[in-house]
Amino acid sequence: MKADNLTRRFGPITAVDGLSLSIEKAQVYGFLGPNGSGKSTAIRMLCGLLKPTAGTVSVLGFELPEQADAVRSRIGYMTQEFSLYEDMTVLENLRFLSTIYALPRQQRRERVEQALETYDLRDLQHQFSGTMSGGQRQRLALAAATLHQPELLILDEPTSGVDPQSRRDFWDRLFDLVGHGTTVLLSTHYLDEAERCHQLAILNEGQLVAEGAPAELMNTLDAQVVEIDTSEALKVRHELSQHDQVQSVAQLGTRLHALLDNDIDDPVAEVTRWLKDCDDDIEVSAVSANLEDVFVAATENRQQLEPET
Numbered sequence: 001m002k003a004d005n006l007t008r009r010f011g012p013i014t015a016v017d018g019l020s021l022s023i024e025k026a027q028v029y030g031f032l033g034p035n036g037s038g039k040s041t042a043i044r045m046l047c048g049l050l051k052p053t054a055g056t057v058s059v060l061g062f063e064l065p066e067q068a069d070a071v072r073s074r075i076g077y078m079t080q081e082f083s084l085y086e087d088m089t090v091l092e093n094l095r096f097l098s099t100i101y102a103l104p105r106q107q108r109r110e111r112v113e114q115a116l117e118t119y120d121l122r123d124l125q126h127q128f129s130g131t132m133s134g135g136q137r138q139r140l141a142l143a144a145a146t147l148h149q150p151e152l153l154i155l156d157e158p159t160s161g162v163d164p165q166s167r168r169d170f171w172d173r174l175f176d177l178v179g180h181g182t183t184v185l186l187s188t189h190y191l192d193e194a195e196r197c198h199q200l201a202i203l204n205e206g207q208l209v210a211e212g213a214p215a216e217l218m219n220t221l222d223a224q225v226v227e228i229d230t231s232e233a234l235k236v237r238h239e240l241s242q243h244d245q246v247q248s249v250a251q252l253g254t255r256l257h258a259l260l261d262n263d264i265d266d267p268v269a270e271v272t273r274w275l276k277d278c279d280d281d282i283e284v285s286a287v288s289a290n291l292e293d294v295f296v297a298a299t300e301n302r303q304q305l306e307p308e309t
């Protein structure tokens with residue numbers, strides 16, 4: 001998949017602004033970004049559901065939006081909201097979808113059976129989907145999105161509102177699909193999920209502000225990170241904000257992470273000196289950048305992210 005200069009405006013708002021990216025086959029490519037950064041809009045353009053204002057997209061060898069119909073049968077799409085019929089059972093939903101996907105009759109039965117097995121839905125097959133738990137609905141939604149064995153699976157915040165165990169199971173299933181050659185594009189708010197992606201794109205205000213493998217992004221961060229353990233977080237933040245060499249300060253639980261310019265020779269000594277009047281029991285240490293540091297540096301404001309599991 002390849003997008004070039006993809007842009008979408010809604011009146012005065014530029015939701016996606018000149019996005020260019022290329023996604024390799026059989027890998028998980030993630031969009032990470034704060035609310036309103038354009039993740040859903042980008043995803044909807046990449047799967048042909050929304051026309052770009054400018055730019056081009058080519059998916060699986062087809063050009064969008066011209067060849068959107070041909071692409072649609074080759075991709076699976078799962079949205080944030082549960083989009084199956086709540087007053088139909090699991091089995092009815094899957095059977096119905098197998099007809100929508102226009103699978104040949106014999107294959108329909110096989111695929112539905114396979115889906116019930118693969119996604120642990122056998123015991124739930126006669127349950128109305130509206131009465132299922134969050135994790136069960138998510139399994140059904142993934143079963144539904146993959147019933148036609150798509151080459152590309154697009155998932156918009158697929159694990160919102162799902163417990164950590166179900167999220168882990170979900171990721172195991174995604175990697176199974178990737179192992180069989182499926183390409184996965186997903187958006188997420190969760191840093192631990194973002195870290196599992198092969199490639200990650202960080203979006204901010206519609207623009208691509210960082211891209212790469214998570215480890216690469218962490219290793220190449222253009223800042224030094226110090227961790228500050230203090231009971232005087234407010235005072236410390238205020239003091240740090242007075243120094244130009246401090247790029248940002250983010251709170252991670254009881255600790256603060258400060259990103260500092262690389263030209264400071266001994267960041268621990270320098271920060272300790274700056275903070276000497278803030279807290280007698282302060283501990284300052286140099287640490288490697290984590291993905292939240294990368295995110296903060298890329299978006300340049302301290303966005304509230306979902307806590308990691």
Ligand SMILES: Nc1ncnc2c1ncn2[C@@H]1O[C@H](COP(=O)(O)OP(=O)(O)OP(=O)(O)O)[C@@H](O)[C@H]1O
Pocket residue numbers: 010013014015033034035036037038039040041042
């Ligand atoms: N149909 C629309 N009409 C007008 N504005 C829209 C429309 N869809 C999206 N937007 C605006 O475009 C911007 C990007 O929204 P988008 O939903 O793509 O962000 P997001 O990163 O997916 O957010 P979230 O994480 O909250 O789902 C927002 O300012 C949003 O209000």
